[in-house]
Amino acid sequence: MAFITLASALVVAAGKNLVRSLFMFFVTLFGLAGLYVLALADFVAVTQIVIYVGGILVLILFAFMLSGKEALNKVSVQADGFISLKNAPALLLAGLFLVIMFNVVFKAQADNLPWVQAAISNQNIMPVNGTGINHIGVNLMTRYLLPFEVISILLMLALVGAAHLSRKPKEDEV
Known part of the structure; x- marks a missing residue:
């Protein structure tokens, strides 16, 4: 995958x-x-x-x-290829981020994290229950309902605006 x-x-x-x-x-x-x-x-x-x-x-x-x-x-x-002088700053920044990412991953010591230790002590059996999803659903429909609805209206307005901007003007409007 x-x-x-x-x-x-x-x-x-x-x-x-x-x-x-x-x-x-x-x-x-x-x-x-x-x-x-x-x-x-x-x-x-x-x-x-x-x-x-x-x-x-x-x-x-x-x-x-x-x-x-x-x-x-x-x-x-x-005009140019993927690797060119024009793309050098972006490639340098991407390489820098790659070095930082590998540094963080190798220094994280993932084997010593508490939840990993708990999974090892449970013989790597992680029970799947619906409590996390239930909490997310309850919070979205109670505590965070207003921001959730505001974001949905904002996204709808952005979609309508994009459709309006993309339409071709009629000859009368020009």
Whole structure:
């Protein structure tokens, strides 16, 4: 699952064809959801599919479909290769983040974390119960209901605004 996720993410990042990159991004997001399922984070996996695959990816797909052919041609034409002097700061920053990430992972001592020790003492049997999901649901529908609804209205307004901006003007309006 990790190989599928990483390989499709590399195709997205290095691909020159926008349509192929968009559909490989779809595979990447589903692969990430599969990794969440394997990590016993079922709620996060379902949220990944509903929010990112169902919402964000569809929004990107609509933006792609509503874009003019001229704009898509300008984006798809790359003058230089992936590794060029123009991309040097971004590649340097990405390398720096990679070094920091590996440093943090190797110094974290994941075997000494309390929940890992508890899993080892329970013979790696982690009971799956619905208490975490129940708490999330109760908090979303009671304590955080107003921010939840405000965010949903804000996202709806952004979608309506994007649809309005993408429509072609009538000849009378020009």
